[in-house]
Amino acid sequence: xxxxxxxxxxxxxxxxxxxxxxxxxxxxxxxxxxxxxxxxxxxxxxxxxxxxxxxxxxxxxxxxxxxxxxxxxxxxxxxxxxxxxxxxxxxxxxxxxxxxxxxxxxxxxxxxxxxxxxxxxxxxxxxxxxxxxxxxxxxxxxxxxxxxxxxxxxxxxxxxxxxxxxxxxxxxxxxxxxxxxxxxxxxxxxxxxxxxxxxxxxxxxxxxxxxxxxxxxxxxxxxxxxxxxxxxxxxxxxxxxxxxxxxxxxxxxxxxxxxxxxxxxxxxxxxxxxxxxxxxxxxxxxxxxxxxxxxxxxxxxxxxxxxxxxxxxxxxxxxxxxxxxxxxxxxxxxxxxxxxxxxxxxxxxxxxxxxxxxxxxxxxxxxxxxxxxxxxxxxxxxxxxxxxxxxxxxxxxxx
Amino acid sequence: xxxxxxxxxxxxxxxxxxxxxxxxxxxxxxxxxxxxxxxxxxxxxxxxxxxxx
Numbered sequence: 326x327x328x329x330x331x332x333x334x335x336x337x338x339x340x341x342x343x344x345x346x347x348x349x350x351x352x353x354x355x356x357x358x359x360x361x362x363x364x365x366x367x368x369x370x371x372x373x374x375x376x377x378x379x380x381x382x383x384x385x386x387x388x389x390x391x392x393x394x395x396x397x398x399x400x401x402x403x404x405x406x407x408x409x410x411x412x413x414x415x416x417x418x419x420x421x422x423x424x425x426x427x428x429x430x431x432x433x434x435x436x437x438x439x440x441x442x443x444x445x446x447x448x449x450x451x452x453x454x455x456x457x458x459x460x461x462x463x464x465x466x467x468x469x470x471x472x473x474x475x476x477x478x479x480x481x482x483x484x485x486x487x488x489x490x491x492x493x494x495x496x497x498x499x500x501x502x503x504x505x506x507x508x509x510x511x512x513x514x515x516x517x518x519x520x521x522x523x524x525x526x527x528x529x530x531x532x533x534x535x536x537x538x539x540x541x542x543x544x545x546x547x548x549x550x551x552x553x554x555x556x557x558x559x560x561x562x563x564x565x566x567x568x569x570x571x572x573x574x575x576x577x578x579x580x581x582x583x584x585x586x587x588x589x590x591x592x593x594x595x596x597x598x599x600x601x602x603x604x605x606x607x608x609x610x611x612x613x614x615x616x617x618x619x620x621x622x623x624x625x626x627x628x629x630x631x632x633x634x635x636x637x638x639x640x641x642x643x644x645x646x647x648x649x650x651x652x653x654x655x656x657x658x659x660x661x662x663x664x665x666x667x668x669x670x671x672x673x674x675x676x677x678x679x680x681x682x683x684x685x686x687x688x689x690x691x692x693x694x695x696x697x698x699x700x701x702x703x704x705x706x707x708x709x710x711x712x713x714x715x716x717x718x719x720x721x722x723x724x
Numbered sequence: 725x726x727x728x729x730x731x732x733x734x735x736x737x738x739x740x741x742x743x744x745x746x747x748x749x750x751x752x753x754x755x756x757x758x759x760x761x762x763x764x765x766x767x768x769x770x771x772x773x774x775x776x777x
Binding site for chain 1: 732733762765766767768772
């Protein structure tokens, strides 16, 4: 069923409580998600902004028919054409094939590349307006790499000001409620941060520039309507401010220790290092995660949230473990800034794991705190004391 | 003339080729690209480019 946002804007998307993985298996979505599509009825023109993911295309179109005679849709605005937003377009355009699709030039290329259809594309740029009648309009704002080349936002000057921000300010967060003031704030904000860290993290310079550009426009703003999760109604500025903070080499006073372990030696090292950090600097939050057992994207969010990352792996086959290799690849992709890194691990004979981890951390942009620490075979009391001392020294470097 | 790489998407601007699809003739140095020129792949500005190694 459509849900009313204002007198002339309705939510016509799909809440997906079942979604647990996104981007194939790259991103976990533990709290589900939603694909938000919005129907905006102006005085003389009706516009549909974005659609939903392909598996829900028929459900989407049939429910949209209950809300409006499809022929009364004057334009479809595609702000970003990844399949979670464009997947229902083929089904929709079958019913209204000549309806103009407003998108960026890159958006057209992506739609053509995905669906191979010669639809009625209308390319728009920043500042272009779609007149809705009654003195109101929808203004387009290109937002390249937030988070694809085609991304744009759309600003509606009615209803006190509504920013349709597509994936920007979104959360993979399923809710039967529409607004941020209707859901538990803590869990929703955690999803907003996870979304930023995993999706927008690599594009922080563009986030900063685009957010500042929009703030400089001094637009009245009552609502921010993203394409996933809840709408920002209560204090919509809060998420804009959060984005500025998150995009600016964000770090809380936290150290995250991520390790893998075969016979518990590297785990014992991780725990001893954590004790050392805590004893030297009790104000620092220390968290430990076994990379092979915990949700990789939640770990990445913790790393994003931290000042420093300690990464540990036993040396195996002259390298490091499968789980650590995968996680490091993802860490590198996030292009984190101003973070401190160090490595540790147990070994039996060759023992090059720590050196290789250091190289990977440096390549990922981390400032190495030191050479790291290794223990051969199973750490005894002396070795664990050395790990604790290592933790204390590491904490001192963060002071 | 130096090649430049887009830090965001990895596109390489080669002055020998220019960017003819966007009106940049072959032989145009990166420094001589107009200020509003953007990466033809991902759309970010010149300041997101670094000299290629």
